[in-house]
Amino acid sequence: MSYSFRCKDIGMNCGFEARADKQEELMPVIQAHAKGSHGINEITPDLMNKVKAAVKKA
Numbered sequence: 001m002s003y004s005f006r007c008k009d010i011g012m013n014c015g016f017e018a019r020a021d022k023q024e025e026l027m028p029v030i031q032a033h034a035k036g037s038h039g040i041n042e043i044t045p046d047l048m049n050k051v052k053a054a055v056k057k058a
Ligand SMILES: [Zn+2]
Pocket: 007, 012, 014, 015, 016, 033, 037, 038
């Protein structure tokens, strides 16, 4: 099983996509992308919930 995340699923106009075997591995990748590409230095609990809801298991 793997987990995937698409930035546009949380309402961003962005083509970023991340994939990992574990959710714990996916989060740091998303965090780094949020910081590097969107200037989001801190993932708020609200944003974290949105991200988690957008993560798909495949
Ligand atoms: Zn993005």
